[in-house]
Amino acid sequence: MKIFVTGGAGFIGGNFVYYMLKTHPDYDIVCLDALTYAGNLHTLSGALENPRFKFVKIDITDRDGIFGLFDTERPDIVVNFAAESHVDRSILSPEVFLKTNILGTQVLMDACREYGVKRFHQVSTDEVYGDLPLDRPDLLFTEATPIHTSSPYSASKASADLLVSAYCRTYGLPATISRCSNNYGPYHFPEKLIPLMIINILNGKPLPVYGDGKNVRDWLYVEDHCSAIDLIIHDGKVGEIYNIGGNNERSNLQIVELLISTLGKGEIKFVRDRAGHDLRYAIDSTKIKTQLGWTPRTDFENGIKKTVDWYLNNRSWWENIVSGEYINYYRRMYEDR
Ligand code: NAD
Ligand code: DAU
Secondary structure: EEEEEOOOOOOHHHHHHHHHHHHOOOEEEEEEEEEOEEEEEEEHHOOOOOOEEEEOOHHHHHHHHHHHHHHHHOOEEEEEEOOOEEEEEEEEOOOHHHHHHHHHHHHHHHHHHHHHOEEEEEEEEEEHOOOEOOOOOOOOOOOOOOOOOOHHHHHHHOOOOOOOHHHHHOOOEEEEEEEEOOOEOOOOOOOOHHHHHHHHHHHHOOOOEEOOOOOEEEEEHHHHHHHHHHHHHOOOOOEEEEEOOOOOOEEHHHHHHHHHHOOOOOEEEEOOOOOOOOEEEEEEEEEHHHHHHOOOOOHHHHHHHHHHHHHOHHHHHHHEOOOOHHHHHHHHHHHHO
């Protein structure tokens, strides 16, 4: 079995590469990644020497390049993680989100059709459902919740989902979609809440909490997301959407306070809110649990401890990133906020 993993030099894709190499000792994995600001070959350093692994630097919107690669490699399964993934960046510059997240997905699906790929899996997000009110803890997103997006990022992911469903119905593309809640764990890019706060604490910088910090996210340890996708590509039903969630709702303030107490220091600074900021995400994962037998293995306290330890023990990974482009982005995003 040969699996194409797009976006495998990023956070979740990189964890998925390691998960698949470990879980399926007879599989070959080919990682396709454009190495944008979010992609990092150091993330894959533990896989690069593995004879069952290959890295190809390629942009998923490069139709000729992608078709050429499918022609030579002939993958059985394609799992599409490649995306522009940060909401704040999508508010600053939406265009590249539309190009990569929508048109890139289309190119991959066209190649899957041409070369008879047995399964195309689209890694989507709970953000396509919009948000839930803070005062209705009884409400959760199910797979039947209507799409209702807030940011250019979520609109681009929702557009891609609609396109995947259309390719499945119109062309018979054997596709599945998963919509997961917020991940955390090793190799998480420093622009995102949890790594940003850990790194700012370690660097003695203020901890920028948007608005009043009451917005809620549902957190899942990244390896549990990987195990869910592994199940879906093998046992999931073509044409189906599967929600994946951690059942771990926390306000942003609770997250930041937990990190402060774990690391023993840190000073919160409330800053201007994100435009269109979603209030609450909460996922109902009943379908994947009952139909595919998925269960998350890492509880939140243990997952946060493992994550903090990883950032403490892998300083060079994030110190290399917290430079150049990232410093410019950080200034633009947080100065005068
Ligand atoms: P990330 O930003 O860490 O990684 C994205 C990867 O895609 C990078 O390696 C980047 O170089 C690559 N990439 C970007 N544009 C590309 C292009 N045009 N061609 C080829 N490669 C390209 O993102 P992540 O957090 O690992 O998210 C991965 C996927 O999971 C995304 O599709 C995202 O929407 C989805 N998702 C993320 C979360 C989360 O909490 N992080 C939750 C649910 C779903
Ligand atoms: O729900 C899944 C989504 O989770 C994924 O689809 C996205 O790719 C991923 O980036 C993530 O989106 P969020 O917007 O929820 O993640 P982020 O880490 O950017 O922010 C989490 C919360 O923390 C959000 O309410 C905004 C807040 N925040 C974020 C940053 C970076 C702050 O208060 N301060 C910050 O500096």
